[in-house]
Amino acid sequence: MKMQRKNVALAIAIAAAVASPSAFATNGILQAGNGMVAHGMGGAGLANAGEASAGMDNPALINDTGTAVNVAWSYFSPLREADLSALVGGPFVxxxxxxxxxxxxxxxxxxxxxxxxxxxxxxxxxxMNTDYPFPGAGSVSSLGVGGAQTVNLQGLIVAPQISFAFTKNISVGVSALIAKETLRTRNLFGTGDVGTGEDQETGFGLKLGANWKLLDGVALAAVYQPKMSFGEMDFFKNFLGGFGFSGDAQLTLPDQFGIGGKFAAGKNMDILLDVLYYKWSGVDVFEFFGWDDQWVYKVGAEFRPGDAWALRVGYNYGKSPIQGGNKAVNGMMDAAFANYVFPAISEQHVTLGVGYKLAKNTTVNGYFLYSPEKTVESQAAPGNPAGVKVSMSQSAFGIGLNVGF
Incomplete structure (x- = not known):
């Protein structure tokens, strides 16, 4: 066991050093959930210790995951489209x-x-990530949006954590969040070299969680994660300063809290429900771009037809923090226009999942996620016309292995 723990710790260290998770924006800039089990149920999992990675959402749950290793991988495919016809005076998508x-x-x-x-x-x-291949000449260029525009924000969290069981039914946990993020932009908003740059910052934070098995077949959970502390993206702050930004240029995760429940519906089925709140307006950069705070609702179910199989289904809804009519950039732009390069606008997510027990302590889990197209449309503002539209749809799938010892 001692050697196994050393090998696992080494694997984590290697993953932290070389992994570079790309953008996965489903609820704002956040994922629908963490882990293959939770993803199969719309991201719901605050009260469900279904695999070792359940501790990503609620550190209190590792009291029930036992000694285990989980390795997983997801493929994410978002389709983003900007209709700037109203801006250029003719068809342009x-x-x-x-x-x-x-x-x-x-x-x-x-x-x-x-x-x-x-x-x-x-x-x-x-x-968040987009790469728009705008043409470099003609009417579009004369309006200041010519030439390819790229934004790429990505990062990794490594979270050592500990959980304490007060009784066999009540546990609490805490994660120390250590993060590294990178922002790269090219010709942002058509500003050429001024809008081109790269920066890396390190961040720190905490996540607190609790889990209470209230009755046989009923569990309740709660989590709280204060806004993480990052260094400021200096080049991005200088860039935004040209638009009147004077706040803190941390690109950080906001204050967030959530409650969840797990309810047995007979011996072979569980129903899960999570409700989370993300305070985007508490991050100066998001507030500058007109983001609303966001409530996210996740519901899922797991049905076990036999000892080996688990079938899952879920739904995730969070009203987009970016809405046409929201004022952005000190009132100079509409939020739907100001965010066309990072359109975190998805609202509905439907998921399917499956688990198969390969051996007594070894399970493979997978999921599929689909988010139908969502469109936001700008209203007239001093810096943009009405009718600029941004759309996004998403699909994703993942597979993971959970091994207990």
Whole structure:
């Protein structure tokens, strides 16, 4: 067991050093959930210790995951389209060339004794990415949007964590969040070299969680994650300063809290429900771009037709934090226009999942996610006309292996 733990710790260290999870924006810049089990149920999992990576969403759950290792990988494909016809005075629709991303996750947990469990998780910070191949000449260029425009925000969180069991039914946990993020832009908003740059910053934070098995077949959970602390993106702050930005240029995760429940519907079925709140307006950069705070609702079910199989289904809804009519850039732009290069506008997500037990302590889990097209449209503002439209649809699938010891 000692050698196994050393090998797992080494695997986490390697993952943290070399993994570069790309953008996975479904609820704002955040994923629908973490782990293959939760993803199969719309991201719901605050009260479900279905695999070692459950600790990504709620550190209290590692008290119930035992000593285990989880390795997973997701493929994410968003389709983004900007209709700037109203801006250029004629038909002009451009589609982002950035469409395929690979997103790894790694976790291990250790059951120290009946009171204490510990572990480590490595997963995507979240992010945004577009690559619009705008033409470099003609009427579009004369309006200041000519030439390809690229934005890429991505990052990784490594989270050592510990969980304490007060009783066999009540546990609490805490994760220390250590993050690294990178922002790259090219010709942002058609500003050429001024809008081209790259920066990396390190961030720190905490996630607190609790899990309470209230009755046989009923569990309740709660999590709270204060806004993470990152260094400012200096080149991005200087760029935004040209538009009147005077705030803190941290591209960080906001204050967030959530509650969840797990309810048995007979011996072979569980129903899960999570409700989360993301305070985007508490991050100066998002507030500058007109983002609303966001409530996210996740519901899922798992049906076990036999000892080996688990079938899952889920739904995730969060009203887009970017809405036409929201004021952005000190009132100079409409939010739907100001965010065309990072359109985090998805609202509905439908998921399917499956699990198969290969051996007593070894399970493979997978999921598929689809988010239908969502469009936001700008209203008239001093810096943009009415009728600029931004659209996005998404699909994703993933597979992971959970091994217990």
């Amino acid at each position: 451009v589609t982002s060339d950035a469409r395929e991303y690979a997103i790894p996750q790694v976790a291990f947990t250790v059951k120290g004794n009946d009171l204490i469990s510990w572990g480590m998780q490595a997963y995507a910070l979240g992010g």
